[in-house]
Amino acid sequence: MNNQIFHHAIRVIPSSCKGCTHCMKQCPTQAIRIRHGKAEINGELCIDCGQCMAVCPNDAIKVEQDPFNQLENYEVRVAIVPAVFFAQFPDTVTFGEILGALYAIGFTHIYLAETGVDILNVLGAEEEEVELPLISNFCPAVQRLIQIRFPLLVGNLSRLRPPAQVTAIFARSELAQLTIHPGIFYFTPCAAKIAQFKTEGSEENKLFDGIINIDTAYNIVSTYLAKHDQMRKGSLTFSMYTKQALLWSLVKGQIPSHHGRTLAVDEMHNVIEFLEILEEEEQTNLQFLELEACAEGCMGGILTVRNRFLASERLKHYSQQLPETLDEAFKDRIRSQSKAFHDNILLPPFEATMAIGLDTDRSRALYKLQKVTDILKVLPGIDCGLCGSPTCKSLAEDIARNKASLKQCVVLKLRNAQTSSSLSRIWGDQAKAEDVQKDDRE
């Protein structure tokens, strides 16, 4: 069992939240409830996918953000920048100009995060003891979704270190001659990466010194570009990368690295539908699955600025001028750091959290399960969400867990008007059932 306390990067801003239930109904792990008129996120179930933020009509859900001046704490400031960042800019801004601006605002070294793909290829890294189909661990929200909702599939998750982590290890190793304490910063397109990085003891937490949200970096770079007509162009510290690496975070980007029958599924509800089938299916004949929480993969990350399709297209267009393989000089440069990867290529095995269980004690869980079934027979089954739980079933589960009351069901209350009001508990003091009924009589 995993006892790690998982950090969350997504926050509800109570002053903006109207308790409208949009986020609650969208949440793929049913982690949101409305209490006292505001959305509340259950940390045990939240996977930081950002679906709630995408549907919030009141801008009441935010991703946490560290100040940019954290760079000042380091003499050597390394940016690990994923390709999706470059794709945020229109064609009028060249890759060289973006890199030039990043150096100008304070970075001393810049690596493309996906260079890790090339590094793993050169080092000949391989999976060990895999259960087929292998599921990519690249999308942190999907990885967490499987740990929480699909415990039968945790053994299928790839344990190969994702590219950005590999690049961070490589950069630290290469720069060791300059300093033993470089500041290594990752540019993130999503909240799920922040959550991983801020979780004490996580691999990301060990490898990166800071995390910078892509929208913030975009604004800083754009501001710099707007103020400077004559830009000095920059280049990557590890300057060349392959087509395969650049396209890695696009939908189907990981497919060329795998043999046999493969499949790429993007967008959360597609991923969930697919995982449900996969959990039951004995033989799919599939070797590898690339699953991405966001539509169009990382190009659709919640911190991205530009239209996801335009972003994908820019990378695809740019990739046409890139080589299929690294040249020998770069291969040698990678091999010269191979010591840093000794015993360091694979992640520890993933564990299921079992957070969807009703109780850790089986007899109590069984009792609660019976209770859920009994309560469900009474509830109207229309999933209106007015009780503050996303579905009638989830209200039944909340009641069985002693986290809610049957009195919260508005439909039952209207059918039986004598029962006392609990609407204020759900919706705050503005909407009291008695008041509404009194007004009706007058």
Added chain:
Amino acid sequence: MHQEYTIPAQDFSVAGVASSNFKQLLKQLNLPPKVIKRIIVAVFEAEINVIAHSYGGKIICELSEDTITVEIIDTGPGIPNLDLAMKEGWSTATEEIQEMGYGAGMGLPNIKKSCDRLSIKTKAGDHTHITLGFDLKEEP
């Protein structure tokens, strides 16, 4: 705790609905993933058997603290030769059903492998009553 599912004959479009529903219940009981997998493999196979071979039937699940018992009761036509049906690869499925990807003759053998206790009461022309027992003690 008691749960029942009605399984229609010859409707492959709903194959797996009952076992999927049952899987959601098992997940909420905090059973080890390996145990859930075992149970679901067996119940899924049994569900397919009822759809493919019978005139329709029921799956009745009984959950207790230490064991799970699943009864699969159909309305006929019974298994004429049970010894053959237990043999891997032996199938009576029609060509039409095999073309749909079912009827590989692994149904009962797979069920037997996945459960801790199996009893089958059947005879030609009568209904078939299968009882599966699963022990829930932690697996190493």
